């Protein structure tokens with residue numbers, strides 16, 4: 001048994017001073033405070049004085065990092081992405097596909113499903129690598145007008161048969177589906193995906209308020225990078241953004257890098273959705289953690305200059321890391337670190353229905369990030385195993 005001690009812990013809903021976390025293998029068996037509970041005898045003790053313990057981050061929208069895209073065939077790609085993620089506090093992630101030709105997409109889904117299955121079996125080698133637990137299918141059921149950089153020739157109308165083909169290729173590992181609700185056939189696909197336990201997320205969409213509400217009636221419960229690749233909010237035409245900001249049945253995520261959204265809009269979004277329904281994502285590309293240059297996103301190329309990731313002059317994902325997104329929320333909206341952490345831990349984990357992640361309590365996975373008082377990552381535990389290197393050292 002391992003005992004971790006620190007200055008403070010965020011569960012994240014509660015704050016514990018002088019915490020002790022007892023780990024048995026890949027599980028947390030107890031979270032308590034040294035003020036009320038002496039350390040049990042015979043435990044291996046790891047002290048993080050002056051540090052904060054928080055649940056490992058959960059990123060439900062990420063395309064790559066460390067020079068690699070999650071759709072690549074190179075077997076070294078996912079391990080490289082997963083190591084970078086762990087350095088930035090992410091312990092659980094949902095590799096996210098972009099629109100590509102049907103064959104490219106089907107083979108990518110098959111390969112990602114294999115990676116998820118292998119990660120489930122092989123827990124011993126985690127530690128330094130975030131764990132993929134489900135696939136986020138971002139295209140092809142998205143709007144032509146709001147496609148962003150998704151290749152237009154490969155967009156598809158949502159149909160049950162197309163969804164079924166992707167589902168089979170992914171062996172049921174699709175856990176998040178981004179879909180534009182105004183497309184013909186969207187409601188049937190939304191209802192079917194929801195019945196299979198998929199988190200249906202509205203996005204890349206030109207939807208009216210009416211179409212958005214119909215999708216929520218059909219079971220959609222989340223929205224993808226609010227404001228980005230969406231019909232803009234109009235004061236007489238609220239559209240999809242109006243619904244996302246006001247409908248309490250919908251949670252929603254944002255890219256809080258200060259580039260995709262002005263900090264004022266981050267503040268507005270957080271005031272509207274509140275601490276229960278706001279989620280942080282990175283939408284990170286292969287360029288994350290790399291110098292300026294040209295990188296892959298799915299089957300096309302993006303250019304990165306001064307932290308801006310573009311293709312044909314349009315924003316194309318980010319180079320954001322989750323720890324920075326959390327710190328940005330404290331800066332842009334004046335939230336406490338504890339509040340901001342919830343948006344990267346408990347909330348995304350609830351949105352996708354993970355019951356043992358995103359929180360520190362007895363029975364949860366031993367996925368833990370060790371932070372400095374201002375939210376810099378010092379080290380990360382994945383499945384009870386500590387990473388050697390921490391980011392920014």
Ligand SMILES: [Zn+2]
Pocket residue numbers: 061063096138283317
């Ligand atoms: Zn994306």
